[in-house]
Amino acid sequence: MEREGNDCVVGDTSLTASPFDGEASILSSTLLLDHVGEVTLTFHSDRLSWKLVEPLDNDVSTCLGIKYFSKVATGIKLSDIYAFELNDHGSIHISSLPPATECLLLGQDIKMYSFTVHGFIRNKNQPSQCILVEYTFGHKNLPTCQMWVNQLNASLKHEVGRPKNLLVFVHPRSGKGNGCRTWEAVAPIFSRAKVETKVIVTERAGEAFDVMSSLTNVELNSYDGVVAVGGDGFFNEILNGFLSPRFKAPYPPTPSDFVHLVKDNDDSLVLDEDEIVDETSSRNEDQFPLISSPKQSGSRISNSNSEDKAAEFPLPNEWFRFGIIPAGSTDAIVICTTGTRDPITSALHIVLGKRVHLDIAQVVRWKRTPKSEVEPHVRYAASFSGYGFYGDVITESEKYRWMGPKRYDYAGTMVFLKHRSYEAEITYLDVESDETNLTSRRDHEGNLLQAIRSPQKSERCICRINCKKKQDGQDPKDAFLV
Numbered sequence: 001m002e003r004e005g006n007d008c009v010v011g012d013t014s015l016t017a018s019p020f021d022g023e024a025s026i027l028s029s030t031l032l033l034d035h036v037g038e039v040t041l042t043f044h045s046d047r048l049s050w051k052l053v054e055p056l057d058n059d060v061s062t063c064l065g066i067k068y069f070s071k072v073a074t075g076i077k078l079s080d081i082y083a084f085e086l087n088d089h090g091s092i093h094i095s096s097l098p099p100a101t102e103c104l105l106l107g108q109d110i111k112m113y114s115f116t117v118h119g120f121i122r123n124k125n126q127p128s129q130c131i132l133v134e135y136t137f138g139h140k141n142l143p144t145c146q147m148w149v150n151q152l153n154a155s156l157k158h159e160v161g162r163p164k165n166l167l168v169f170v171h172p173r174s175g176k177g178n179g180c181r182t183w184e185a186v187a188p189i190f191s192r193a194k195v196e197t198k199v200i201v202t203e204r205a206g207e208a209f210d211v212m213s214s215l216t217n218v219e220l221n222s223y224d225g226v227v228a229v230g231g232d233g234f235f236n237e238i239l240n241g242f243l244s245p246r247f248k249a250p251y252p253p254t255p256s257d258f259v260h261l262v263k264d265n266d267d268s269l270v271l272d273e274d275e276i277v278d279e280t281s282s283r284n285e286d287q288f289p290l291i292s293s294p295k296q297s298g299s300r301i302s303n304s305n306s307e308d309k310a311a312e313f314p315l316p317n318e319w320f321r322f323g324i325i326p327a328g329s330t331d332a333i334v335i336c337t338t339g340t341r342d343p344i345t346s347a348l349h350i351v352l353g354k355r356v357h358l359d360i361a362q363v364v365r366w367k368r369t370p371k372s373e374v375e376p377h378v379r380y381a382a383s384f385s386g387y388g389f390y391g392d393v394i395t396e397s398e399k400y401r402w403m404g405p406k407r408y409d410y411a412g413t414m415v416f417l418k419h420r421s422y423e424a425e426i427t428y429l430d431v432e433s434d435e436t437n438l439t440s441r442r443d444h445e446g447n448l449l450q451a452i453r454s455p456q457k458s459e460r461c462i463c464r465i466n467c468k469k470k471q472d473g474q475d476p477k478d479a480f481l482v
């Protein structure tokens with residue numbers, strides 16, 4: 001170690017393995033840690049650690065007679081680091097005290113070359129939340145700093161699953177209208193981590209769906225994933241744009257005693273006798289009488305990107321991922337997946353390549369009648385799917401988007417005061433995941449469905465809706481509810 005004029009400390013740099021705390025290290029140097037002082041920085045295979053060369057007495061410093069305890073970190077795991085950056089020639093400040101409490105006599109700035117380690121620590125009170133940290137190390141020689149940055153960047157490349165290129169959709173009017181500001185706040189994390197981003201700020205509802213559904217799989221494969229900066233609705237729109245033209249799966253079986261309903265002009269729902277399906281004939285004809293097979297349903301269910309049909313990638317590569325940075329009104333998906341509603345935490349999870357599997361529900365709206373030309377409507381939902389009161393609240397709340405998240409409270413109250421009730425019949429299929437024979441599975445599902453459905457829907461139906469039939473004093477059993 002040598003000392004140069006104005007007390008600048010220049011350390012020895014060792015590229016060979018050297019023992020540190022009883023552990024083999026890859027690299028070790030004496031450097032100046034900004035706002036701390038002279039440290040020995042050591043790079044182990046999975047972490048960086050540093051130690052004050054001349055520790056302060058019992059880790060306590062004094063200023064004008066006041067004692068300050070040093071709470072300087074002493075290391076960081078490689079997996080908690082998202083970037084290393086070489087800085088311009090500039091000031092490194094030597095002091096063990098935080099700037100606010102620093103004694104003028106203790107601090108001094110030294111001009112030198114430096115590099116910064118960007119990482120995160122967990123919030124002690126809320127461990128799901130990540131807090132950005134950065135440590136800047138200085139040295140008089142530029143090549144030493146460069147060598148450290150090159151070496152560290154090379155090891156970050158071994159961290160698996162970190163994205164390099166992402167497609168980002170920003171919903172500017174999401175939540176309280178903070179979509180763009182949220183993106184601006186997290187964008188530096190992506191640029192420091194050298195993650196390329198193509199950013200699309202939407203101008204209308206449905207734009208993200210259109211872009212996602214019109215991109216070819218080859219184009220999608222040029223990205224490592226897609227990120228939504230917005231709320232749950234926006235994320236679901238992107239997901240639907242991705243899945244709708246690509247995902248090929250059989251529709252769920254039609255309930256065997258499905259009753260067809262038509263909506264009369266007075267908004268009440270009544271049974272249309274002419275439309276009742278002959279169960280026997282329809283079941284013989286097809287296991288799924290009211291919905292078309294994937295072949296029949298054409299572009300809705302098959303891949304609409306004709307040039308991709310014979311493509312190498314039926315779906316994007318296995319590393320393809322979907323990310324969400326919360327800027328919405330409720331952000332349920334983010335809270336469920338990261339445990340916190342914090343854009344910084346989400347951005348860090350994305351650049352660090354953290355992954356979590358997400359269940360997706362396929363929601364199929366059946367054909368209203370067997371003669372109907374309209375194809376079944378298919379939607380995918382990542383968080384929840386609402387019916388009845390919830391559906392009405394969402395529909396109503398869209399009229400008051402200018403209120404921000406409070407619109408849900410307002411719309412919820414308004415819909416509640418209408419005192420509508422909604423009826424639904426739920427059946428479920430117990431699917432064995434390892435079952436490979438689709439035909440036998442369908443048979444099994446069909447039997448199971450019948451087994452768990454109750455016999456006479458009309459007998460059990462209690463009409464609570466304020467429909468015309470009821471107002472006219474007719475037997476509620478004549479009115480069917482959805």
Ligand SMILES: Nc1ncnc2c1ncn2[C@@H]1O[C@H](COP(=O)(O)OP(=O)(O)OP(=O)(O)O)[C@@H](O)[C@H]1O
Pocket residue numbers: 171172173174175176202203204205206229230231232233234235237327328329330331332
């Ligand atoms: N530029 C835009 N202008 C208007 N609507 C848009 C625009 N971009 C997207 N949308 C639509 O706004 C809907 C709601 O967006 P988003 O989910 O981001 O906000 P939110 O409803 O406030 O949040 P949350 O879903 O968390 O309650 C989306 O389904 C999307 O179709």
